[in-house]
Amino acid sequence: MTDNNIERPEGRVVPARVVGTPPAAGPSLGEEPVHAPPGDPGVVEQDPAAARRAERVVALLFTIAFLAGAGFIASYVTFQVGDIDSTATSNFALGGTLTLALLSLAIGITVWVRQIMPKYNLVQERHAMVSDPETREYVKETFLQGANESGFVKHGLLRRTLLLAAAPLGLAPLVLLKDLGPLPGTxxxxxxxxxxxxxxxxxxxxxxxxxxxxxxxxxxxxxxxxxxxxxxxxxxxxxxxxxxxxxxxxxxxxxxxxxxxxxxxxxxxxxxxxxxxxxxxxxxxxxxxxxxxxxxxxxxxxxxxxxxxxxxxxxxxxxxxxxxxxxxxxxxxxxxxxxxxxxxxxxxxxxxxxxxxxxx
Amino acid sequence: MNAPPKAIAGTSTFLDERLGAGSFLKRNLRKIFPDHWSFLLGEIALYSFIILLLTGTFLTFWFKPGMGHTTYLGSYAPLYGVQMSEAYASTLHITFDVRGGLLIRQMHHWAALLFVAGMMVHMLRVFFTGAYRKPRELNWLIGVLLLSLALVEGLTGYSLPDDLLSGAGLRITQGVALSIPIVGTYISFFLFGGEYPGHDVISRFYSLHILLIPGILLALISAHMILMWVQKHTQMPGKGRTESNVVGAPFYPAFMAKAGAFFLFTFGVIALLGTFAQINPVWLYGPYTPADISAGSQPDFYMGFLEGSLRLMPAWEFNLFGYTFAMSVLIPALVPLGIVMTGLALYPFLEQWVTGDRREHHVCDRPRNNPHRTAIGMAGITFYGVLWLLGANDEISSTFHISLYTTTILGRIAIFVGPAIAYFVAYRICIGLQRKDAEVLSHGVESGVIKRMPNGQYIEVHTPPAEDIAAHIRGKKEIPIIEGGVDGEEVPPKGLRSGVGRLRAKMSKAYGTDHVPFHEEEVEEHAAVGAGEHKQLH
Structure with missing residues (x-):
């Protein structure tokens, strides 16, 4: 959190906006792209020499993961189960190699992220979740229009019989569960x-x-x-x-x-x-x-x-x-x-x- | 690399022409994820769930969820020829006759413990940093639901092997079900297909455990993730971090790789535990019979608080109009669970009601900066913790040579006194930490340099704090207080004139009052701060 002090000045990408005011009309999932042009102060490249040293460490770890993974398959073939002792041996061989493979891979990727990938301190704008007033008004109008067009409001008999029709069907699954057990009786x-x-x-x-x-x-x-x-x-x-x-x-x-x-x-x-x-x-x-x-x-x-x-x-x-x-x-x-x-x-x-x- | 490889470019074009994936990726590939160690806690739960799905599927290939009698003829010699249920026999088969079966079974159990534990610590992080506040209340509710379902998922899961220990858990479940007024007997008979233990419960729990509940969990977890993605993650206060931005690393490539590594770490640790830390050795317990039990029977840790509350409760039962109210079962089984879960679900809304705060919050609170919330949380943890400890009071009694009944009686006192003490202590610690923060801002930090003044006085030179630390501290936000009527001077607004309204105003004032406001202007005035003698804190 404190290892990186390089930042973009506030409001360079999009002007600062007051929280609670409507956002620009945007897509529902995600926001506008964040570009990181070369030389972006939010992306600090690693020292190439250090990155090369890190690469050797990562390669070693990935190789260990490979060997351990191969060892896992070999253990499966080699160690049979059938009694307590052989099960314990098989368990240690399989679990040990699996653990080693997974953890080497995990550590390798971590070294890769921390010492080869750049340090990032990028800034992205947030937007209030609420839609803008025009959108809300439009949705409201559309809802009313649809409700009226469907006749659900005007034709009361239709509405009431539909609800009537739904009631027993809603209860049916519960009734079906009755045979889960006999009644307690005495x-x-x-x-x-x-x-x-x-x-x-x-x-x-x-x-x-x-x-x-x-x-x-x-x-x-x-x-x-x-x-x-x-x-x-x-x-x-x-x-x-x-x-x-x-x-x-x-x-x-x-x-x-x-x-x-x-x-x-x-x-x-x-x-x-x-x-x-x-x-x-x-x-x-x-x-x-x-x-x-x-x-x-x-x-x-x-x-x-x-x-x-x-x-x-x-x-x-x-x-x-x-x-x-x-x-x-x-x-x-x-x-x-x-x-x-x-x-x-x-x-x-x-x-x-x-x-x-x-x-x- | 100047152009994407053909294989990737071709596939991408194919997908884009059919799905329009390009614009989604344009918006999301470089989505920013803020960084803080505590944001990883929820990921533990997420990855444990994936591992549970993988290992669980493996187990279903051999597990037979039946209660029919069978004679064990497998390779575990001590139980050879013993009568048992198909469920228990197939669990032994997975353990001793399937290569990797024991490993996967132990990993499944450990992953389940880690799943629930991960959810709990993640939830505490979200609570103490106020990350549940608007607009994230719905995601908080989904989280509470996930935790409740995970408890049921755990209960149905560890009942499946049908060994002596899991049967004891089932028996207690049935005893609790029986105690429910009016419908209890029916619930028990419908759940077990008649009298306990019957022949149906394992297969019923099986379909709940591997289909219904995981299905709901998967749907809710997906919703949890999508909401987190759309609303963007909260961030800790710090330099350049505001309510309207998010500062951190992009999804592609950094966050993606980090998340992948963390998944592998979780997987690796679970594999490590599954290999070297024996868990639930069902072959030692023997098949279930309602006539036997072993001393020191303990449920999985997340059920411990219910066990503890059952142990803590004094005997209390009465009959009214010919019906039985088994309060000594009902109260401990339902009340603590109800208090914890309902309290969690309602907290965001209660807090909003008390503070009148309708703003969006994207910068986390540091726990010290909302002392009452932190104190309430610590009181809750203590309440839960006392129950949980008492769930193991027989172990405590035998390990520390304390009389068993003494542990129970101490627990009965601690369950009321403990949370009150925790509240007070946590509150004072928060205020103390805030004072420390205020001091850092107003007086700077000690530089280690002793200076002799012209008049012969010695002082230690203070320097202003490092910029990022100061920004972190300045992230403290005021907690709103609902207006009016509190000091009795002006006419209170309409909603606050009633008894409830006055209580609300009083609570609002207590909750929101900042006892340690920062006075940064003092930094310049303070004689001890030597200008230009900056020294980095770290």
Whole structure:
């Protein structure tokens, strides 16, 4: 900005004009040409000797770019992919040569511009964007003339029926989108825990990943934690998004009033793993404090006290699932959750209060 | 060279006879582009977008936007035989079984980050220099739209690989959608084709990500460029630069070559990052399941402020008439985004309303010369920055051994106090810098020469500042203040008698008052300035 002080005197090309006054009628894109006659003070040629020296630097850089570009093609042919190590090698070879080629080219062109091309300090006039009054008047007249000639103003029936015709067509695309999804209905209120299995038995809790059912007697060390999914739905992501549980074993005396002890079995308690804030799995458990933490937004729930919220943006406790054991001693769901799991939604209402009412 | 080569002359004639290209080129070949380092920031975004189109097209050749279950049988051994979606399997295929696939995928991700980052710093440059003022308000609005769309483009993009991390982002998106009053459940069901996660969202995001949004982006970027071209670029104040001219280098050949070099620099840096800086290693995360998550999950940086605001919000939810208002999701998801985007879009018009300034502006303000605007901008940056930092409060907590909850509580305070402090500090710094400028003009600069006066007094000789520096400083323009009624003396004009009008007049006075007017006549009077002892500053 300050490396060049040579300028044209103000207003030599076009007389200085007051901002806001109409410009000369000109083309819509661009202005009159800027000529830079030889010896223009706005164009300062570089020293020819320095330019020749710069040329050698540029040529070297362009040659490097050529070699690196050729190296890129060679790397593509030479280095195969297929496992982590070979992919890494190929990536470094391809990326390294590409980077070198691009940056050498970029630096070369920069040297060319800065040390071989002249230094410029040219001046071009600006014009206010507004059209001159005659043009504006002409456009206004033409608009009125056209509007009147078309009869759009005079023939009201035509105008109104045209608007009428456009209305449904404008709505049509929106209507077409209706089949993007089914209506919500009440599916957000229920999970598969309430649905008996095909042979009519209550649904077992199985370990996420292995699909093993859990024998209550085996899950007996206090402080234990399991991520649990419903039997038969181990790979159904829609159901997992609602029905996944966090299964905890606490000492009987550790429970506080928030937990419904009738819904536990021998110190084993099951809470929905889906955070009531925006639905991330509340996957972190701190054994000593019984805190369940959601890693997304750090809502913290007290597992000993009905998973009530201790900190963070979640507004409701993680719902507790009533669990028991079947005749083989495996953990089962005694019923569905009594309140909808997961994030709040408009139609949810005060489901906790409703649940309390139906119970009493 | 005295005549164009035949090949070029022939082609030109052919085109000119059919398009009349000659008169366009006559007007535009030597179009002048002013020079300043900060004018390059927008170009970073532009070139990143081109690179995104190139690398993105490459990725589409192999990517399969499907959520159907498949068993991975590719060459990445740790996941061999694992059940996953087609989208995730094809992402692994691009990474490990296509030569250059990993490189292009990482370059695509880095280019996306650079695209948004470039837009942000470019926008800050335009804001702080007042380059959004008349006649460029429309281009500013296009820019705000571009930034908003880029966020959506980013969100739809990083959801596509369907790995565990991208799924967490989708889950949060769905949770936020659910919280919207009345229509939230419907939006979620229509977006996901039913219950979350469903089987449709990847293919829907795919068509948004590679067709609809890039198409709109391309159209808006073209409009942005054409407007910039027609209105001519703004320039920084300086010697010989006025509101009615533009001083710089011609498009052909200098600017063209510079722009080409800068494109290659951007491309080269993105290639460098794509090669050596691992990004989004999806193979480590595993396929998505709504039952799992990894600790320390972070979105891309431009989504961090939304993540932070969700983390910051205290639990607040109430039920009314049997319906749920999930304020602890709604407020953080919509309010900060609304404040930032609406504030940006409205600022040029609010400023015009307050100052009553209807003039065209082509010379940029130096940020110090409009202290209130700069202070408002810094307050905005702080607001955004606190949210953004809090989006990583788990990392801050574990890195600096601060309790997690303490970071959240500090953030809740900082989000209100921080912007106020930033406003005050930025305002004072601006005034201080203006005083420094005024001093340079009125007292000159220290020359390093100590002079003994006849009476024995020693003084340091000051010399007037270098011409170009002085011109740069003198580029400060007064900010208009709407007339009347402010001092309560004369009868205020009609529009300013109402409460809003009085507030407007008050704001106008505060916004426009120049606390550091220049008094250059002092230069001659000042004893310490030794005439004829000019010394170049640099």
């Amino acid at each position: 599916v957000l209120r229920h999970t598969v825990w309430g649905k008996p299995t095909e042979n009519g038995k209550p649904r077992r809790l199985v370990v996420e990943g292995t699909g093993q059912p859990i024998r209550a007697a085996d899950f007996n060390s206090p402080g234990g934690i399991l991520s649990v999914v419903p039997e038969g739905y181990e790979h159904d992501l829609n159901e997992l998004a609602k029905a996944t549980l966090i299964l905890l074993k606490l000492r009987q005396e550790e429970f506080k009033s928030g937990t419904n002890l009738n819904w536990t079995h021998d110190g084993i308690v099951a809470y929905s793993k889906i955070c009531t804030h925006v639905g991330c799995p509340a996957a972190l458990y701190e054994q000593t404090t019984h805190h369940i933490l959601c890693p997304c937004h750090q809502s913290t729930f007290d597992a000993a006290d009905g998973a009530k919220v201790i900190f963070g943006p979640a507004a409701r406790p993680l719902p507790q699932l009533p669990i028991g054991i079947d005749d083989e001693g495996y953990l089962i769901a005694k019923s569905d959750f009594h309140v909808p799991v997961g994030p709040s939604f408009w139609e949810r209402g005060d489901a906790e209060a409703e649940a309390r009412e139906t119970k009493s």
